[in-house]
């Protein structure tokens with residue numbers, strides 16, 4: 001992808017998101033959250049691309065994927081008033097429809113377009129399928145890491161903000177019970193990410209996000225996670241109880257091992 005093509009996609013994104021306007025401050029905050037998230041995912045993606053010695057064309061493609069990955073969030077929130085895919089629609093599928101309708105990718109080379117669309121489609125699947133074109137896998141791994149790294153920021157910032165300044169849609173409308181579910185904790189202790197069906201509370205979402213460390217793909221991602229102190233900040237958001245402490249210990253040991261390898 002050329003820089004000119006990337007600039008065109010970036011300009012389209014700016015004008016696209018400007019068409020969404022919340023009726024209340026709270027609604028507007030949810031749109032703004034996704035605009036800032038997209039910018040920050042792009043920053044992370046550029047750092048990962050550099051660490052992987054991508055060519056300038058590959059870096060531009062990775063940046064374009066970052067810009068496009070969550071465009072489905074805007075019509076999703078406008079139509080359904082939620083970021084909860086299970087209660088509305090898959091926002092990655094909505095992103096593909098949005099990009100196609102806008103025609104924003106029509107000038108791209110066919111291979112760039114198909115890698116971009118596949119990476120956007122795969123950015124939010126629970127686990128990447130084993131059979132994937134190697135190029136698609138590489139870009140999908142990159143956007144998934146960049147996305148997780150910035151969602152951690154969103155979660156940590158949102159939890160530390162005053163309740164009236166929080167973006168309401170971050171917690172997917174789950175109840176604040178002050179507890180993590182036992183099955184979700186057992187999954188994390190076993191070294192796995194808990195399936196979304198096991199999530200029953202806001203604390204389960206925090207636990208799931210902590211367990212995303214298991215799914216990070218690149219050494220640079222672990223370095224960014226460490227630099228930004230995400231693991232400890234997320235751990236501090238979890239309930240003070242032995243089950244959560246045990247789960248945090250397992251994730252911490254995993255992250256430290258990966259950092260030591262790199």
Ligand SMILES: [Fe+2]
Nearest residue numbers: 069070123124
């Ligand atoms: Fe997303």
